[in-house]
Amino acid sequence: MPGKKIGIMGGTFDPIHYGHLMLAEQIRTSFFLDEILFIPVGKPPHKTHSNSADREQRLEMTRLATKTNPYFHVSDIETKRNETTYTIDTIKRLKESLSPNDQFFFITGADAIILLDTWKDYSELIQLVTFVGATRPGVDLNKLYAKVRQLIADYDAKIEICYIPALAISSTEIRNRVNDEKSIRYLLPESVESYIDTIGLYKTHHPRYEALKEYLRRNLSKHRYEHTLETAKLARKLAIRYDVDPIKAEFAGLCHDFAKEIDRESMLKHIETFTVYFDPCIQKNPNLAHGEVGAELLKKYFDIEDEEILDAIRWHTYGNKNMSTLSKIIYVADIIEPSRNFEGINKLRHLAYEDLDQAMIAYYELNNSYLKESKSSVHSYTHEMIDHITRSI
Numbered sequence: 001m002p003g004k005k006i007g008i009m010g011g012t013f014d015p016i017h018y019g020h021l022m023l024a025e026q027i028r029t030s031f032f033l034d035e036i037l038f039i040p041v042g043k044p045p046h047k048t049h050s051n052s053a054d055r056e057q058r059l060e061m062t063r064l065a066t067k068t069n070p071y072f073h074v075s076d077i078e079t080k081r082n083e084t085t086y087t088i089d090t091i092k093r094l095k096e097s098l099s100p101n102d103q104f105f106f107i108t109g110a111d112a113i114i115l116l117d118t119w120k121d122y123s124e125l126i127q128l129v130t131f132v133g134a135t136r137p138g139v140d141l142n143k144l145y146a147k148v149r150q151l152i153a154d155y156d157a158k159i160e161i162c163y164i165p166a167l168a169i170s171s172t173e174i175r176n177r178v179n180d181e182k183s184i185r186y187l188l189p190e191s192v193e194s195y196i197d198t199i200g201l202y203k204t205h206h207p208r209y210e211a212l213k214e215y216l217r218r219n220l221s222k223h224r225y226e227h228t229l230e231t232a233k234l235a236r237k238l239a240i241r242y243d244v245d246p247i248k249a250e251f252a253g254l255c256h257d258f259a260k261e262i263d264r265e266s267m268l269k270h271i272e273t274f275t276v277y278f279d280p281c282i283q284k285n286p287n288l289a290h291g292e293v294g295a296e297l298l299k300k301y302f303d304i305e306d307e308e309i310l311d312a313i314r315w316h317t318y319g320n321k322n323m324s325t326l327s328k329i330i331y332v333a334d335i336i337e338p339s340r341n342f343e344g345i346n347k348l349r350h351l352a353y354e355d356l357d358q359a360m361i362a363y364y365e366l367n368n369s370y371l372k373e374s375k376s377s378v379h380s381y382t383h384e385m386i387d388h389i390t391r392s393i
């Protein structure tokens with residue numbers, strides 16, 4: 001019985017993208033293959049970069065990406081092993097588990113063919129598979145064909161070279177784009193995109209980010225916790241827009257409501273301990289001091305020392321006349337994060353990306369009319385903040 005023709009598509013797939021999928025599909029149809037087996041590597045022998053997805057995550061993304069093509073399958077043969085895996089060992093093990101008549105087509109970039117004689121036991125590997133080298137613009141064809149002729153002469157190698165349309169997509173580029181809050185839509189399947197987003201893959205965070213996130217998840221109400229995550233996310237985006245440190249902004253956004261759910265009695269004690277200015281509006285509503293109190297608690301009990309981050313947390317509720325761009329970002333992100341909804345918010349959302357000062361003034365005006373109606377007082381720092389901004393523009 002003639003065996004199947006199986007394409008083997010190995011890669012780090014960190015993450016898998018349309019370049020990989022297009023390559024596999026082009027080769028499947030050009031060589032009349034019965035299926036393509038995607039094999040995410042376990043421990044990549046050459047590649048290490050910070051911020052990489054772990055192998056379970058790479059395997060899952062590969063599964064999600066290939067789901068809609070009935071000819072595409074995924075193997076965990078390499079990801080389930082702990083040690084560095086070599087193609088020769090994987091092919092031998094696959095041969096054992098499949099029919100002896102099956103033929104393997106090992107798909108790879110043409111640049112890898114040029115380096116083939118550096119692979120482990122390559123002369124044996126050449127006997128076991130047909131290599132399909134995909135060339136892209138930029139590959140030195142003279143060098144490639146010289147290498148192919150040599151491998152055929154020396155080892156009777158089976159090598160096919162195939163021209164594939166160029167897609168200037170790489171996993172490295174995608175990881176960088178995620179970290180820079182740029183869109184990755186249309187570079188990879190939507191299912192993989194939302195997986196990356198949900199897990200929060202490929203983003204560099206403040207060293208204490210995970211610890212604080214876990215603390216807040218356990219100590220804040222669900223609603224407040226979700227608000228802090230949204231604020232952190234938006235603060236990171238605004239920071240990139242205004243060229244300030246996104247890692248600090250994200251962390252300050254995450255921590256800004258650290259003290260928000262402290263009860264009245266404890267809040268009054270903290271206000272005294274930390275000598276928070278006792279403005280009449282704080283006398284009326286001590287909870288308003290949660291920014292200043294939160295910053296002091298984070299400093300005292302969590303060793304957060306960065307004053308720029310602490311200031312952003314301190315002044316996020318009533319502001320202050322000396323606010324850095326980072327502080328303004330947290331102030332604004334808190335007001336307009338996606339779960340917020342009030343009349344006039346769309347204008348603020350638009351202004352936030354245009355001009356932070358204008359967004360703050362617009363919010364003050366919105367708020368002032370509401371506060372007048374409800375006869376509450378406004379913190380004197382808020383007036384000072386707005387005076388300062390108005391004078392400086």
Ligand code: ATP
Nearest residue numbers: 010011012013019020023108109167169170171172
């Ligand atoms: P990285 O940027 O981390 O190097 P990558 O995008 O090159 O990742 P790999 O997992 O290293 O992805 O690639 C697996 C295989 O897919 C390789 O043989 C590679 O040559 C091929 N490949 C990667 N990107 C493309 C692309 N845009 N078009 C065609 N083939 C590609």
Ligand code: MG
Nearest residue numbers: 012170171172
């Ligand atoms: Mg690569």
